[in-house]
Amino acid sequence: MIEISGLTKRFGDSIAVDGLSFTVPPGQVTGFLGPNGAGKSTTMRMIVGLDRPSGGAALVNGVAYAQHRAPLCEVGALLDAKAVHRGRSARKHLLALAQTHGFAAKRVDEVLGAVGLEAVADRRAGGFSLGMSQRLGIAAALLGDPAVVILDEPVNGLDPDGVLWIRNLLKQLAAEGRTVLVSSHLMSEMAMTAEHLVIIGRGRLLADTSVDELIARVVVDRTSVRSPQAAELRDVLVRHGARVTSEASGVLQVSGLAVETIGELARQHDLALYELTPARASLEQAYMELTDDSVEYRDERERSAA
Numbered sequence: 001m002i003e004i005s006g007l008t009k010r011f012g013d014s015i016a017v018d019g020l021s022f023t024v025p026p027g028q029v030t031g032f033l034g035p036n037g038a039g040k041s042t043t044m045r046m047i048v049g050l051d052r053p054s055g056g057a058a059l060v061n062g063v064a065y066a067q068h069r070a071p072l073c074e075v076g077a078l079l080d081a082k083a084v085h086r087g088r089s090a091r092k093h094l095l096a097l098a099q100t101h102g103f104a105a106k107r108v109d110e111v112l113g114a115v116g117l118e119a120v121a122d123r124r125a126g127g128f129s130l131g132m133s134q135r136l137g138i139a140a141a142l143l144g145d146p147a148v149v150i151l152d153e154p155v156n157g158l159d160p161d162g163v164l165w166i167r168n169l170l171k172q173l174a175a176e177g178r179t180v181l182v183s184s185h186l187m188s189e190m191a192m193t194a195e196h197l198v199i200i201g202r203g204r205l206l207a208d209t210s211v212d213e214l215i216a217r218v219v220v221d222r223t224s225v226r227s228p229q230a231a232e233l234r235d236v237l238v239r240h241g242a243r244v245t246s247e248a249s250g251v252l253q254v255s256g257l258a259v260e261t262i263g264e265l266a267r268q269h270d271l272a273l274y275e276l277t278p279a280r281a282s283l284e285q286a287y288m289e290l291t292d293d294s295v296e297y298r299d300e301r302e303r304s305a306a
């Protein structure tokens, strides 16, 4: 479990993390989302003691990271996949980490296998692609068999097979009862991986929500209606104040009337309905609406069009 309370980080005059509070429980994947510069990496760095908070606290299993006696066995983190000794092989990199923490060499082979790097284990890590480096970073994070796993943008640089692999790995780690916090700026990726979402913008909490709750927050006033008597139904709905468009024959897109009212009007006028479907917002729409005011880097043309 990770508990963040009032966490704040200032860099000079600017504030990167601004009084954040949220909890990451075990047993599920929690997606940590926000536009570029929102403060995700800084928050993760504070959780593992790499940045000192200007205020507030981040606890891992009830204790600040630095106070854990064997931190690698509590928290495994991948923050920067390229932060490895370039001249060392993948195996030597992991062996060095294992030896400084008293782990058996056998554990290195296990994690190399778990991330699919056995075949290149003796190649220099400096020559690895970003995707291979991500796998090596994940191997290092898993070395101490930690109860808490924190990964910063782990899908960066992975090919589609790699993306699928990481999705399954994260779900498996959560199913084993671990606490899994994974950051991304891509809602579409998180929607397929995480059950819970913590969304931040400009260092502040925007939402702490399940995927389903987030979609439900965005109300879209449009109902798709299919009827063999579409023309008659259209007249009735328009008379009651609806705006109606039709893209396909027999199918009406209706705004301005509740779905119940549409159904009721159809019944009163003895018109058959084959379909009555309120439109759901896509997760991407929900995310864009939520973070709209927090996007730091946006093209001026996009701003004026918005």
Ligand SMILES: Nc1ncnc2c1ncn2[C@@H]1O[C@H](COP(=O)(O)OP(=O)(O)OP(=O)(O)O)[C@@H](O)[C@H]1O
Pocket: 011, 015, 016, 034, 035, 036, 037, 038, 039, 040, 041, 042, 043, 185
């Ligand atoms: N060491 C630092 N010194 C000064 N400013 C910093 C430092 N580290 C981060 N920042 C600033 O803090 C803010 C948050 O950055 P952070 O990297 O945490 O965001 P992020 O959500 O991880 O973004 P991204 O998705 O682009 O990685 C940014 O405005 C960034 O420029």
